[in-house]
Amino acid sequence: MSSRRFKPGLVPTLVTLVLLPIFIRLGFWQLERAEQKHVLQDSYEQRKTEPAFRLEPNVGAADELEYRRVYVRGTFDTAHQILIDNKIHKGAAGYYVVTPLQMTGSDEYILVNRGWVPAGKTRSELPSIDVTGSHVTIYGVLVRSRPDIVMLSDKNREASGWPARLQWLDIKQFVKDTKRKVYPYVVLMDADAPHGYSREWVGNHLDPDRNTSYAMQWFSFAVLLVFIYIVVNLKKIDTKD
Numbered sequence: 001m002s003s004r005r006f007k008p009g010l011v012p013t014l015v016t017l018v019l020l021p022i023f024i025r026l027g028f029w030q031l032e033r034a035e036q037k038h039v040l041q042d043s044y045e046q047r048k049t050e051p052a053f054r055l056e057p058n059v060g061a062a063d064e065l066e067y068r069r070v071y072v073r074g075t076f077d078t079a080h081q082i083l084i085d086n087k088i089h090k091g092a093a094g095y096y097v098v099t100p101l102q103m104t105g106s107d108e109y110i111l112v113n114r115g116w117v118p119a120g121k122t123r124s125e126l127p128s129i130d131v132t133g134s135h136v137t138i139y140g141v142l143v144r145s146r147p148d149i150v151m152l153s154d155k156n157r158e159a160s161g162w163p164a165r166l167q168w169l170d171i172k173q174f175v176k177d178t179k180r181k182v183y184p185y186v187v188l189m190d191a192d193a194p195h196g197y198s199r200e201w202v203g204n205h206l207d208p209d210r211n212t213s214y215a216m217q218w219f220s221f222a223v224l225l226v227f228i229y230i231v232v233n234l235k236k237i238d239t240k241d
Contacts, residue, residue, distance in 0.1 A: 003236060003237055004234045006234055006235075008229075009232075012229055012233055016225060016226070019225055020225055023222035023225065024218070026215075027215045027219040031211070031215045033208075033211040034209070034212045034215065035208070037208035038208045040066070041208065043066065044067040044141075047067045047068050050068065051069070052139060053069075053070055054070070054071055055103075055142070055183075055187075056106075057106035057108040057183075066142060066143060068142050069141055070142055071137055071138065071139045071140075072101065072137070072187060073137045074102045074109075074110075074135070074138075075101065075102050075104075075135055076101055076112075076195075077099065077102060079162060080100055080162055081097065081129060081131065081163040082097075082098040082111070082163060082164050082165075082166055083095040083126065083127070083164065083165045084096035084098060084166055085167055089116040089118075093119045094116050094118040095119060095165070096113055096114075096116055097113070097114045097115060097116075097117055097197055098186070099112050099114055099131055100112070101136075101138060104135070107180075108182070110183040110186070111145075111169070113140075113187065114197055116197055117197050126163065132195055138195070139189070140189040141201065142185045142186070142187060143185065143186050144186070145169040145170070145186050156170055169186065171184060
């Protein structure tokens with residue numbers, strides 16, 4: 001190393017200053033998600049054995065309701081369905097189909113995740129999603145809507161119109177778009193319930209080890225970036241005889 005000198009260039013320095021904080025931020029975010037999922041997993045295991053209770057409009061949105069089994073009665077709103085983009089099921093890309101359900105005897109709605117459907121051959125080809133207009137009883141598990149990944153852009157919805165194709169489920173934005181009163185939880189329909197699609201909720205929503213693995217990858221990228229930065233900026237010293 002005596003024949004080389006560390007002399008950082010402008011472009012490598014700027015690239016490193018931009019990317020390094022992002023990699024570190026993503027690593028710690030994944031660790032936080034892993035810890036959250038451990039807590040949720042414990043809550044799920046504790047609450048899944050409890051009997052399902054009827055979810056009614058006057059039931060408050062307390063924290064202890066998350067991952068409780070419920071049943072809710074009402075009618076699906078067929079005009080305002082949502083497709084949550086970039087969802088993988090058995091190696092295939094697709095969408096989660098989320099449909100609002102108007103609770104019986106109320107003007108309040110709750111969003112129901114009815115499961116996964118495959119994507120079309122092109123981005124412009126949306127899947128055909130069917131839904132009954134009859135009065136139904138839905139069984140499932142209550143969850144809060146959370147983004148599954150860090151969003152580097154604030155753009156959630158690609159275009160206006162319905163069904164809406166979203167990057168993540170934003171209940172507040174849905175309320176703003178539809179002027180509806182919406183319960184602040186989502187129902188994940190039971191795997192064997194009718195009116196739905198492919199559902200494997202536990203595997204898709206509670207996998208803290210996957211987040212820990214992602215965190216290690218981001219931290220590895222950060223270390224590799226620093227190593228590359230040092231190597232690139234080690235300049236050979238010109239020597240004269």
